[in-house]
Amino acid sequence: MRAGAGGAADVVRKPRSRAGIEWHGERVDRLDPEVCYRALRTRDARFDGRLFVGVTSTGIYCRPVCPARAARFENCRFFTSAAAAQEAGFRPCLRCRPETAPELATWRGTSNTVSRGLALIADGALDGDASVEALAERLGIGARQLRRLFDQHLGVSPIAVAQTRRVLFAKQLIHDSRLPMAEIASAAGFGSVRRFNETFRQLFRRPPSALRRRAIVALPEGSVAATGVTVRLRYRPPYDWPAMLAYLRARAIDGIEQVIEQLDGERYVRSVAHDGEVGLVEVEHVAERESLAVTIRFPCVRALPAIIARVRRVFDLGADVASIGAHLAKDRLLAPLVARRPGLRVPGGWDGFELAVRAVLGQQVTVEAGRRLAIQLVRACGAALPAQRGRSSVAHVFPSAAQVAAADLSRLGMPRARRHALGALAEAALAEPRLFEPLATVEDTVARLCAIRGIGEWTAHYIALRAAREPDAFPASDVGLLRSAADRKGVRPSAAELAARAERWRPWRAYAAQHLWAADSEPLTGALR
Numbered sequence: 001m002r003a004g005a006g007g008a009a010d011v012v013r014k015p016r017s018r019a020g021i022e023w024h025g026e027r028v029d030r031l032d033p034e035v036c037y038r039a040l041r042t043r044d045a046r047f048d049g050r051l052f053v054g055v056t057s058t059g060i061y062c063r064p065v066c067p068a069r070a071a072r073f074e075n076c077r078f079f080t081s082a083a084a085a086q087e088a089g090f091r092p093c094l095r096c097r098p099e100t101a102p103e104l105a106t107w108r109g110t111s112n113t114v115s116r117g118l119a120l121i122a123d124g125a126l127d128g129d130a131s132v133e134a135l136a137e138r139l140g141i142g143a144r145q146l147r148r149l150f151d152q153h154l155g156v157s158p159i160a161v162a163q164t165r166r167v168l169f170a171k172q173l174i175h176d177s178r179l180p181m182a183e184i185a186s187a188a189g190f191g192s193v194r195r196f197n198e199t200f201r202q203l204f205r206r207p208p209s210a211l212r213r214r215a216i217v218a219l220p221e222g223s224v225a226a227t228g229v230t231v232r233l234r235y236r237p238p239y240d241w242p243a244m245l246a247y248l249r250a251r252a253i254d255g256i257e258q259v260i261e262q263l264d265g266e267r268y269v270r271s272v273a274h275d276g277e278v279g280l281v282e283v284e285h286v287a288e289r290e291s292l293a294v295t296i297r298f299p300c301v302r303a304l305p306a307i308i309a310r311v312r313r314v315f316d317l318g319a320d321v322a323s324i325g326a327h328l329a330k331d332r333l334l335a336p337l338v339a340r341r342p343g344l345r346v347p348g349g350w351d352g353f354e355l356a357v358r359a360v361l362g363q364q365v366t367v368e369a370g371r372r373l374a375i376q377l378v379r380a381c382g383a384a385l386p387a388q389r390g391r392s393s394v395a396h397v398f399p400s401a402a403q404v405a406a407a408d409l410s411r412l413g414m415p416r417a418r419r420h421a422l423g424a425l426a427e428a429a430l431a432e433p434r435l436f437e438p439l440a441t442v443e444d445t446v447a448r449l450c451a452i453r454g455i456g457e458w459t460a461h462y463i464a465l466r467a468a469r470e471p472d473a474f475p476a477s478d479v480g481l482l483r484s485a486a487d488r489k490g491v492r493p494s495a496a497e498l499a500a501r502a503e504r505w506r507p508w509r510a511y512a513a514q515h516l517w518a519a520d521s522e523p524l525t526g527a528l529r
């Protein structure tokens, strides 16, 4: 069982690498005030998202890039998260808007449990009636231990993280959307409009509506399903958007998702199912603002945080690729690849079950053949979107585990053994809805997946990499990886040799894999091998 596993691993495991702590030669875990103040004085964008400054004379906290004049050194207090600044009694600045800072997940990566806890909180795990005890149980540890880990790694409690998220997300919706206040309260996970108003009055000394620009006229309640809400999600540059789109385009399942060409660039559109409702998500790159613009058309605003969390996962928005790249580039094999694609991200799966199905369909066939099988599967058992919600090109949702389990798969053009694997996967997902969430270590996650009939080591690592978002997953036996890791004479390593070499790429082996795959999919240039 998973109970206890997460906690034990956190206690005994030393950080595998300092990559997540040391960064651009500056150590930020200890928050050296001199370094922090220098970042503030120079408005150093590299610190955006990992450093927040609270000013004791004003009671306001800012991003390091705030256009306001820097406060005096003795009035500054420094924090590594907005939640910590807020818990210390500071309120968010209305000029630099801390809610728009890039949200970095992986650099806090010394504790898997904390990272997973943050991801679950982002999904709404502490909204409504949910308790820290229930969250801790999902993570396989006790509530006290969870609080201790949060305090140790983030300097705040899980509740404070959730509370800050709610306030900042609500503030973003007030500024950027036309949602009515009652729906913002609901979307941000406040139990009631009264709680929402109280929290804002306490924090900003005015009601939430006073924070909204006059030019913004709220829409009638319930109209979001048709008009959509657009939010901007910032990332830490660089971001290789063409590589991300190319990945998605090559695997796009007709009817479910599409990359649409338009005059000013391309955007990605897909259908989304959540808690029995269905809708549509569109994602565009806004390079000059270092962000993605995400438009969500969904009947229920409560689903917004969970949908946004998925977008973050799919587009790998939380990665600090500069730090990861610096770590990987220490290896001769990877250095030229990282130099060539400094902004490369690891695309994630939209949904655990969907991704696992894709992995099984892709076993031992090309990407294109796997894609065609997925299209067949959607035609056989995917549900149609209501006409007013879909588009002509995206009109279906990916089938659920129950639909796949009940479907006649004999018409799919693939070997019987793989059809059985698909059925076993659907049964396993029905029996354990959290099957695709990460466990304490990547090894635990892989072992649980390998217990499913028809899922081998390669598939399990692939699912861990894309669905569980394990930054250290590495399917060492992958043909593309072996080909890409060949020496100058073209001699490929064995899977065991590649796995041995990859030890030094920890804890970012998934990023190494992505770089190797990217290099493999382009014409050989010789010099790079």
Ligand SMILES: [Zn+2]
Residues within 6 Å of the ligand: 061, 062, 063, 066, 067, 068, 093, 094, 095, 096, 097
């Ligand atoms: Zn500010």
